[in-house]
Structure formats: C-alpha cells, structure tokens
Amino acid sequence: MIRFEQVEMVYPGAMAPALRGVDLELPEGELTLLVGPSGVGKSTLLGAVCGLVPHFTGGTLTGRVTVAGRDTRTHRPRELADVVGFVGQDPLAHFVTGTVEDELAYGMESLGVPPPTMRRRVEETLDLLGLAELRDRALGDLSGGQQQRVAIGSVLTTHPRVLVLDEPTSALDPPAAEEVLAVLQRLVHDLGTTVLLAEHRLERVVQYADRVLLLPGGGRAPVLGDPAAVLAGSPVRPPVVELGRLAGWSPLPLSVRDARRRAAGLRERLGEAPVPPARRTPDTSPVPAVSLRSVGVRRGRRPVLHEVELEVAAGEAVALMGRNGAGKSTLLRTLVGMHRATSGRVAVDGIDPARTAPRELLRHVGLVPQDPRDLLYAETVGGECEAADRDAGAAPGTCRALVDRLLPGIDGGTHPRDLSEGQRLVLALAVVLAAAPPLLLLDEPTRGLDYAAKARLVAVVRRLTGEGHAVVLATHDVELAAELADRVVVMAEGEVVADGPTGEVVTASPAFAPQVAKILAPAGWLTVPQVAHALAPEPRPGARPPAPGDEPGDEPGDGSGDGSGDGSGDGSGGAVDDAPGRGTGGAA
Numbered sequence: 001m002i003r004f005e006q007v008e009m010v011y012p013g014a015m016a017p018a019l020r021g022v023d024l025e026l027p028e029g030e031l032t033l034l035v036g037p038s039g040v041g042k043s044t045l046l047g048a049v050c051g052l053v054p055h056f057t058g059g060t061l062t063g064r065v066t067v068a069g070r071d072t073r074t075h076r077p078r079e080l081a082d083v084v085g086f087v088g089q090d091p092l093a094h095f096v097t098g099t100v101e102d103e104l105a106y107g108m109e110s111l112g113v114p115p116p117t118m119r120r121r122v123e124e125t126l127d128l129l130g131l132a133e134l135r136d137r138a139l140g141d142l143s144g145g146q147q148q149r150v151a152i153g154s155v156l157t158t159h160p161r162v163l164v165l166d167e168p169t170s171a172l173d174p175p176a177a178e179e180v181l182a183v184l185q186r187l188v189h190d191l192g193t194t195v196l197l198a199e200h201r202l203e204r205v206v207q208y209a210d211r212v213l214l215l216p217g218g219g220r221a222p223v224l225g226d227p228a229a230v231l232a233g234s235p236v237r238p239p240v241v242e243l244g245r246l247a248g249w250s251p252l253p254l255s256v257r258d259a260r261r262r263a264a265g266l267r268e269r270l271g272e273a274p275v276p277p278a279r280r281t282p283d284t285s286p287v288p289a290v291s292l293r294s295v296g297v298r299r300g301r302r303p304v305l306h307e308v309e310l311e312v313a314a315g316e317a318v319a320l321m322g323r324n325g326a327g328k329s330t331l332l333r334t335l336v337g338m339h340r341a342t343s344g345r346v347a348v349d350g351i352d353p354a355r356t357a358p359r360e361l362l363r364h365v366g367l368v369p370q371d372p373r374d375l376l377y378a379e380t381v382g383g384e385c386e387a388a389d390r391d392a393g394a395a396p397g398t399c400r401a402l403v404d405r406l407l408p409g410i411d412g413g414t415h416p417r418d419l420s421e422g423q424r425l426v427l428a429l430a431v432v433l434a435a436a437p438p439l440l441l442l443d444e445p446t447r448g449l450d451y452a453a454k455a456r457l458v459a460v461v462r463r464l465t466g467e468g469h470a471v472v473l474a475t476h477d478v479e480l481a482a483e484l485a486d487r488v489v490v491m492a493e494g495e496v497v498a499d500g501p502t503g504e505v506v507t508a509s510p511a512f513a514p515q516v517a518k519i520l521a522p523a524g525w526l527t528v529p530q531v532a533h534a535l536a537p538e539p540r541p542g543a544r545p546p547a548p549g550d551e552p553g554d555e556p557g558d559g560s561g562d563g564s565g566d567g568s569g570d571g572s573g574g575a576v577d578d579a580p581g582r583g584t585g586g587a588a
C-alpha cells in the first residue's frame, strides 16, 4: 500500500540527508508503528507519504514513494487527500477553519461527501473523541490536548484508506490516548485501513502495532518487522521491554499483561528487597517557591481555575496531571503572570507574577510552554543560545552546553523552525534551564523526546532540585512523572482533586500508573532503574537505592553524571543506546 524505493531526502541547505536508503513496503490493512531516536527522520518519512515532503518543505527527494500506486512527488498533497489522511505534530498549523464542528466537516466537504453523511460522521466523531461539549468552540481557545483530538477527528471523518499520524497521542491524557488507539485499531481490523504512526511513548502504543518500523539512526538501515523482534534490538524501548531484558525474559513482553504473566520469578527475586522510600521532602525554605491561595482564573469569559490551593517548596519536583482541559497549562501560565487571578492570591518565590516586570520576573521563574516555538525568536540555534545566556546573565556557552547534553548533534546554524520536534523542545528547555531561576515550570516537556533524552532531562532537573530549585511540570507522561516527581497533583475541571507523594497518587489509579508499577503490583516499584538497583548483585559500598526520579549512574559522587557519552554528532539524535535501565548492573 505504501512503498519506498531507495528513498533519500535532503532538506535545503542541509549537509546530510534526513533520510537515506529507505526501501520497503508497508502492506494494506496493518498498523505500523514508526520508532527511532529524536531527530532521526520519522516526521520526514511520514511527510514523504502524504506529500508534504518535499512539496511544502522544499529540498530534494530522490527515489520513489508511492501510496496506493500514486507517486507522492508527482501528486501534490491535495491530490492524495482522498487516499491519505495526515495528522501532524502541530495541530494549530494544520487547522483550516475556525471552530471544532467546522474543522471536523472541512475534509469531507472538500471531498464532496453528501451532507447527510457528513452530519452523521461529525456527530459520531464528536462522541468518539469526547468533543461534543466543545463543538462550537474556537479552535484557538482549546487546550493542547483538545486541539489534538480535533486534529485526529478531522482526519477520521474522511475515512481515508491510509492514515498517517505523527505522535498523535503526545498531548492526550492517558485514557484519551487509549481510546484513540483503540479506534485506530478498529479501523485497521474492521475496514482494512492502513495506519502508519510515529510515537515516542512506546508504552502507550506498541501493543496495538502489527509491525514496527525502526529508524535506528547513525547511518544504519531501517528495520521493519515483528514488534517484539524489532524492539529487542532497538535503541528505543518502553519500560516493559527494559524490565523484560533486565529479568532475562524471552520472548520479550510487549504488554503489561504479558509481563505480569512472567513476573512471578522476578517478584521472588525482588522478595525482601526494600522498595526505595519516596525522596526526602526537602527542607521548607522560608519562602515557598509557589503559594496559591484559593485562586480563580478566567480565560475569556470562561472560569477555568477554581479555588486552587497549592504550595511547592524549594527543592521539590511536582507533577501536575489530569484530563485534557483540566487547567494545567492555565495554572502554569498564571504562575508567570500571563493570566491574572480573578480571586485569591498568587505568590511565586515571594512575589506576585502579574505585578512584576518581565525582566525582574525572569530572575524568579521560567516557563517552557507547551509549544516551544512561543519561546524561540532567533534565526539560529546558536543565536538563540547566545541570547539566552545574555538574558539570564549566565556564562557564555551555558545554554549551548545544555543543548548538547540533552540531545547531542544539533547544528548551531540551523533555524529553530527547521528543527525536529524533539530538537526544538530541547532548545527551549536549554534556554530556560540556562537561566536556572528558583522556580522552573515545564509544560508537557517530553514531546518528541526519545527515552535517552528524557533520562538526561530527568538527570538535569534532579540536579537542579538538589540545588534547591523547585520544578512544576504539567505532563501526561506517567513514566516521566514516576521518574521525576516527588509529588503529584491531580487536577479536574479547574480544581485540585488529589495531592500526595508520587508513589501513592500514581498507583491509586490505573490511568496514572507506570508500567513497572502495574507489572509488579502490589509491591511499590515504579521504575526500571529502581528494580535494576535492587537486583544489582553487588551494590557499591555506601550507594543508596535510587528514589523515583534518579537516573542510572546519577548517584551522588558517582561522577558518571548524565549517562551520555553517546554523541555520535551526526544529527541523528545520536544518543541511542543509553536508555534508562542500562549501566545499573542489569542482572539479565
């Protein structure tokens, strides 16, 4: 159905091809999961299937890509629209109408679907994606996850034979992600739709995949095959596979269910090993990093936050979780003064952010927004980093060093617009981390990040909390919350509905539980590094067990720091083989 013949793609002005030697065929009626390190070329490959590459991006595509027999280089995206539906990484950029309902209908209108059919499909899709209440809403006034749902819905209504989706669940809350994936699987099984989907959070998707297509990077050829077989040799692996490797299970499990069936022996081995206690809550400094008292916030005329109470101490890492539209981003934006509280009191590092000049505010708090583009203004990565160092009064080179540490191989001359999703996020993170304000706010900070980059981010943030910085992150990534947060705050409908130690909150609901917690329940393990540490045959003298959030090899005094040392520097995201769980005495 989708065929690549010796495909190579070079972007304008690029030194090296973004794709090389892709020669394979994806058969009809299967769900293929596209995986690989950040910046390796996944979006480029998807773009070549729907024609955006090279028609809209420019550059030179050699070889041939055909979809249902049509050559995507000689057919423009419009001429492929009756066959291929595409959901991109940035929904807002692809929206063509103003409201939710219009957007769901637009694709069908352009394909000439009869009005009664259109009406029926719009209603079905509104229900399917939980959008019924939002049908008249302006697209720009939706939360990130709500926008992503609309983007997916607008493509589903056209019933394409081929569906191409780029990280389609990256902004979705865990239950919504499951629903979307179940819908895609039903299309594949019932209608024979061909689905090609790129995703970093393999723990969410791999059990739905018929095949996995791996772009390993570093000049190695793509690998297409059975999911378990491909992931066994893949540089990117979900926690369930990491745990399987650690325990020596063969074949490797792909789902929590498979793993649970095999976990008896591992449970026994772990036996009496103490589950590491939650990290010591840091001493409360006289000035809390965040203090919200009965805070209410409106957006437009809509009340969005109600009576929010929240206190975050210096040195704490707090994860905000909760459904799409619950108010997480609004809360973070309120903490940097972008929204003014209509009631209650907001204090950040002792000041009211809505009444503080931006320059002064920078010294107290920094936000990495949900869309990192909102933070980036310079023409090049290098320029952005220099400006960040200047604004923050940091030593020259600070920001650039952070970029290299999080994701090696990003060229300083690249325009931020031309970065891959993960590369751009890393740049925005580095800009804010370079300033190292007392309070760091991260809104969904893992989109586009491979496991290795995520682990390095955890290490960087951990070091900052260790130095007394407070971190609040809004995230749907339950694995990240388990690794990074001391505390989890759950929001619903603009209110705080739960607030407690990570281990307690995430295991209280299957929606928030990380894979390891599900596999080894009722014991309290949350992450692979914790389990690896407990199994390590000879713990070094004086080594403490890792707490949630610690990265392998990031123990005090161990000097191995960020677990990198991978930098292949080829722009392929390089860091391919240091995912969490390695180097911890993996007693497989």
Ligand SMILES: Nc1ncnc2c1ncn2[C@@H]1O[C@H](COP(=O)(O)OP(=O)(O)OP(=O)(O)O)[C@@H](O)[C@H]1O
Binding pocket: 011, 012, 014, 018, 036, 037, 038, 039, 040, 041, 042, 043, 044, 045, 057, 414, 417, 418, 419, 420, 421, 422, 423, 448, 449, 571, 572
């Ligand atoms: N429009 C463009 N112009 C120039 N270079 C680009 C452009 N788009 C992407 N690139 C480069 O091509 C490479 C592959 O990017 P791509 O977005 O395909 O990666 P990806 O695997 O999807 O990454 P991620 O996991 O971060 O989403 C990157 O090095 C990126 O900087």
Ligand SMILES: Nc1ncnc2c1ncn2[C@@H]1O[C@H](COP(=O)(O)OP(=O)(O)OP(=O)(O)O)[C@@H](O)[C@H]1O
Binding pocket: 140, 141, 142, 143, 144, 145, 146, 171, 173, 299, 300, 301, 302, 304, 322, 323, 324, 325, 326, 327, 328, 329, 330, 331, 474
């Ligand atoms: N500009 C706006 N005008 C009016 N309402 C808005 C606006 N932006 C967001 N909202 C609404 O405010 C509510 C909270 O949105 P917010 O972005 O804070 O949610 P969130 O918890 O961050 O969601 P997500 O997980 O999807 O990112 C949602 O119902 C959203 O539709």
